[in-house]
Amino acid sequence: MAKILLKNVQALLEDGSVAEKNIAIENDKIVKIGEVDTSWVPDQVLDGKDKLAIPGFINTHTHASMTLLRSYADDMQLMDWLQNKIWPIEAKMSSNDIYWGAMLAVAEMIKTGTTTFVDMYSEMHRVAEAVEESGMRAVLSRGMIGVAPNGQEALAESKKLFRDYHQTANNRIRVMLAPHAPYTCPPAYLRQVVDSAKELGAEIHIHLSETLGEVEDCKKQYGKSPIALMEEVGVLDCGVLAAHCVHVSSEDIALMKKYNVRVAHNPGSNMKLASGISPVAKMLSAGISIGLGTDGASSNNNLDMLEEVHLVSLLHKVHHLDPLAIPALTSIKMATEYGAKVAGFDDIGVLKEGYKADITLFNMNSTQWFPRHDLLSLLVYSANSSHVDTVIIDGKIVLEKGILTIIDEERILYEANKRAQDLIRK
Numbered sequence: 153m154a155k156i157l158l159k160n161v162q163a164l165l166e167d168g169s170v171a172e173k174n175i176a177i178e179n180d181k182i183v184k185i186g187e188v189d190t191s192w193v194p195d196q197v198l199d200g201k202d203k204l205a206i207p208g209f210i211n212t213h214t215h216a217s218m219t220l221l222r223s224y225a226d227d228m229q230l231m232d233w234l235q236n237k238i239w240p241i242e243a244k245m246s247s248n249d250i251y252w253g254a255m256l257a258v259a260e261m262i263k264t265g266t267t268t269f270v271d272m273y274s275e276m277h278r279v280a281e282a283v284e285e286s287g288m289r290a291v292l293s294r295g296m297i298g299v300a301p302n303g304q305e306a307l308a309e310s311k312k313l314f315r316d317y318h319q320t321a322n323n324r325i326r327v328m329l330a331p332h333a334p335y336t337c338p339p340a341y342l343r344q345v346v347d348s349a350k351e352l353g354a355e356i357h358i359h360l361s362e363t364l365g366e367v368e369d370c371k372k373q374y375g376k377s378p379i380a381l382m383e384e385v386g387v388l389d390c391g392v393l394a395a396h397c398v399h400v401s402s403e404d405i406a407l408m409k410k411y412n413v414r415v416a417h418n419p420g421s422n423m424k425l426a427s428g429i430s431p432v433a434k435m436l437s438a439g440i441s442i443g444l445g446t447d448g449a450s451s452n453n454n455l456d457m458l459e460e461v462h463l464v465s466l467l468h469k470v471h472h473l474d475p476l477a478i479p480a481l482t483s484i485k486m487a488t489e490y491g492a493k494v495a496g497f498d499d500i501g502v503l504k505e506g507y508k509a510d511i512t513l514f515n516m517n518s519t520q521w522f523p524r525h526d527l528l529s530l531l532v533y534s535a536n537s538s539h540v541d542t543v544i545i546d547g548k549i550v551l552e553k554g555i556l557t558i559i560d561e562e563r564i565l566y567e568a569n570k571r572a573q574d575l576i577r578k
């Protein structure tokens with residue numbers, strides 16, 4: 153039995169308060185927050201002095217292996233970027249490229265305090281391998297472009313991924329089915345995906361209503377918005393994680409609420425691709441679950457969730473000309489507790505007894521953390537992710553004093569860089 157004690161740490165609790173606590177971890181779970189019985193003897197004690205403990209960040213939408221394409225194509229329109237730069241080079245990516253790209257992403261995510269990510273890409277068994285080896289938690293999906301030549305093959309791969317990996321690695325890996333978007337998956341294909349999802353009991357991860365152009369084209373072609381089209385073809389019956397939802401109407405929001413569509417909001421990507429500003433405050437007040445995501449490292453260009461926390465708060469304040477919009481606690485909850493719901497978990501996202509021990513510790517020994525009027529405010533508005541000190545996932549220490557303990561950072565940087573260089577020469 154592995155027992156870890158976080159001693160006298162400042163802990164962000166479910167009600168939003170921060171208080172000095174002991175946190176006892178046994179195997180993969182938090183067993184106690186508060187006074188720990190002297191009969192409970194830990195194997196390892198981590199000193200919590202000057203440390204802030206929060207639930208590990210949950211990145212609700214990314215394409216991990218796209219780290220290999222970071223800085224390869226910037227300052228472009230979404231469709232131009234996808235069709236003329238990204239998809240042609242993705243077609244040349246080998247299974248090993250996918251693996252090392254995912255490893256680079258996992259290293260970056262752990263070092264910036266993320267403990268769970270939701271991914272959509274191809275060759276996902278290699279991403280699963282990176283997740284298994286690194287100790288990370290993830291929701292994986294094979295992104296399907298629903299047209300010839302690979303539509304049917306992608307669906308078969310998706311189903312296989314679900315059967316092989318859903319709820320494996322001590323439940324660290326979950327799997328969803330991911331038709332890429334309404335503009336790449338025609339209704340007949342989406343109906344096939346829905347049938348497969350129902351047959352397997354799988355949920356659906358999809359990009360929806362990302363740009364105005366997408367919504368306009370969808371209305372022209374099918375007479376309805378992407379959200380309404382998803383209702384018609386049955387996607388909304390399966391349990392949906394929808395990335396983006398930037399251009400959604402009041403009618404769309406009512407449908408999303410009716411079917412409990414969960415949203416991955418990607419403020420950095422939406423700003424960089426100039427997709428627009430998602431009506432986050434409106435969706436939150438309609439009772440929709442919204443998490444934060446980075447999207448791929450080619451449209452962000454990093455996987456730093458604390459940056460998204462910062463952005464979501466600032467973006468919606470200035471958008472509404474209202475400094476009360478998306479306060480600090482809401483933005484942190486979107487990155488943790490609400491993100492857990494969005495990703496489909498009921499035992500992560502909060503520091504709570506009985507929950508999984510997925511914990512990020514910030515070292516508060518730097519200028520940005522002084523003076524300490526309000527630790528939550530410092531975290532959201534002042535700190536940065538280089539202050540992440542220790543990360544625990546599923547009860548295992550995967551980062552200690554800023555050093556990756558399970559995976560080899562030097563090797564990952566070397567392999568990923570070499571493969572990215574070879575890829576652009578192919």
Ligand SMILES: N[C@@H](CCSC[C@H]1O[C@@H](n2cnc3c(=O)[nH]cnc32)[C@H](O)[C@@H]1O)C(=O)O
Nearest residue numbers: 215238242272273274295296297359447448
């Ligand atoms: N090209 C893959 C399948 C697609 S996976 C998911 C896809 O989403 C793409 N993607 C990344 N970010 C975005 C975004 O913001 N909107 C739409 N697509 C994106 C990404 O480049 C990738 O091609 C194949 O081999 O069949």
Ligand SMILES: [Zn+2]
Nearest residue numbers: 359395447448
């Ligand atoms: Zn995406």
